[in-house]
Amino acid sequence: MHKNFTHILTSLVVVIAITSCDIGDNKDVNPASSFLKIYDSHQFDHAIGPVDVVQTDTEGYLLLGNYRRDDTNFLGTYIASVDSRGEFIRNTYVQGSNVHPVGKFLLLGGQRYFVSMDAVGLQGYLNQVDDSARVVSTIALGVTYPMYAENDGTDQFILLSYNSVDATTVLSLVSADGSIANQSAFGIGAGQSVEEPIIDHFTRTGRELPFFAGRASSGLYYLNGFYNYTLSLLFSDLSDNNPTGVVQGQQDEGGVSGLLSLDGGQFAVSRFNFGDSYTNALATLNASGTTSSNDIQSNPMLEWEVDAKVKMISLTLDGVGYVVIGTTTKNQQIVLHFYDQTTGNYVAVDYLGFSSPYQLGAIEVTADNGLAILGSIQVAGKFQRLCLFKVSEGELLDLVQ
Structure with a gap:
């Protein structure tokens, strides 16, 4: 039965690949x-979800993707490598206790990394990965329950995590x-009901929540996590454990779902509020x-799926700056x-x-000023x-002009 299902799935993917066409209709376009x-x-039975693309x-x-494993409550780590035309090269199902990969891919000292978690000890991992989707090295990080990682210069990164012992959202x-x-660590409030949506996010027994972090053009750091019983957007200079600013949500039913510093x-x-976007x-x-x-x-976005990921990037086309959401x-x-x-x-x-x-899973601006969109x-x-x-950049220009 395993072989039959695998054959059926392979045939279906081949049919889709043959019947689908390039996004552009120009036959002279670079493939x-x-x-x-x-x-x-x-x-065949692995449901692979999108995390990030670089x-x-x-x-x-x-x-970078994730998939449900039978031996842990957390999602497993999946990495694939494809060439410039999108043709598959190889993939890696990371084995052992290395689970729960989070975006984004990091560039540190000219090497690529991503953050994941140990399924037993719950501490964060920093994984170096080569262009063939092989994990080169893994080192433990001094945090637990990693939620999100973002570049911050050439030799360090911003890491959002959760400390279940102290009940704090941590920005490092x-x-x-x-x-x-x-x-800096920010208290989420006391009580099991406050922690429940966070744990459900990690085990995917509940909603995938919009945890993210970054650095604003003002120099302040920001994070989207639980603070004082509510999913909130916090601003901090990391000088202490008190945020400089707070944009409060509605417990876990409302708040900010995506942010791009301009x-x-x-x-x-x-933002979202009880299902509306x-x-x-x-x-x-x-x-x-x-x-x-x-x-x-x-403005209300009536066609958006409830609780879907929201990704934002900035892009310059023909000298004009655009925000892509x-x-x-x-x-x-x-x-x-x-x-x-x-x-x-x-x-x-x-x-x-x-x-x-x-x-949708992730959006990346490419070297030729086009967009790479990872999805499922x-x-x-x-x-x-x-x-x-x-x-391609040409298709994007046709769209906005």
């Missing part, structure tokens, strides 16, 4: 500039050797006081919204995916597999 690829797995120095791509600055240069202390922001591509947030996410002026629609397509970065005005929208259900597809409505869209 590396525009494509859609769907990736099969020899493990372009390598050879203009291929590393794909970590070096490539795993040492912690600076750290010049001049402004932000592109998306909103966005503002040019918002001013109070980083030195306490406000509510519901106070952020924003991506997510998944209610009818299971990947949608990209384009806004003028200077005015915040809506410019264009693009939908990716057809026939089968698609979900439900093949035949049964098998969740990774997919990679590559959209």
Whole structure:
């Protein structure tokens, strides 16, 4: 039965690959500039979810994903390597207790890394990975329950994590050797009910929550995590354990779902509130006081899927800056919204995916100033597999002009 199911899935993926066409209709287009690829797995029963994508120095791509394992409550770690045309090279199902990979891919000292977790001790791992999707080294980090990682310069990164012993959301600055240069911890509040949605996020027995962190153009650090009983956006200078500013949500039913720091202390922001979604591509947030996410002026996004990932990037096309906000629609397509970065005005929208259900995982600006969009597809409505869209700069210009 295993072989029969594997044969069926392989045939389905081949059919999709043959019947699907490049995103662009120009026959003279470089095959590396525009494509859609769907990736099969020899493990037919593994539902592989998207985590992050990064372009390598050879203009291929590393794909980071997760999958359900039978021997742990946490999702396993999956890495794949594809070439510049999106053609599959190899993959790695990381074995042992290395689980729960989180975005983003990190570039430290010219090498690629990602953060994961030990399934038993719950401490964070920093994994160096080569362009062939092999884990080169793994070192333990002095945190537990890692939630998100983001680059912060060339030799350190920002790490968001959870300390279940002290019941704190922790923001750390970590070096490539795993040492912690600076750290602040913010209390989530007492009681098991406060911690429950966090643990459910890690085991995927509940919703995947929008944990993220970064550094604003003002120099302040920000994080989206639990603080004082509520999923909140915090601003901090990491001088102590008190945030300089708080944008409060509604327990775990409302809050900020995506954030992109822009010049001049402004932000592109998306928020959710009891199933409804909103966005503002040019918002001013109070980083030195306490406000509510519901106070952020924003437009309703009626077609967005409830609790879907929201990803944001900035992009310059023909000298014009744009904010790109991506997510998944209610009818299971990947949608990209384009806004003028200077005015915040809506410019264009693009939908990716057809026939089968698609979900967004991550967006990356490529070396040729196009976009790489990592997602997942439900093949035949049964098998969740990774997919990679590559959209060329020319196609993006046609869209926004």
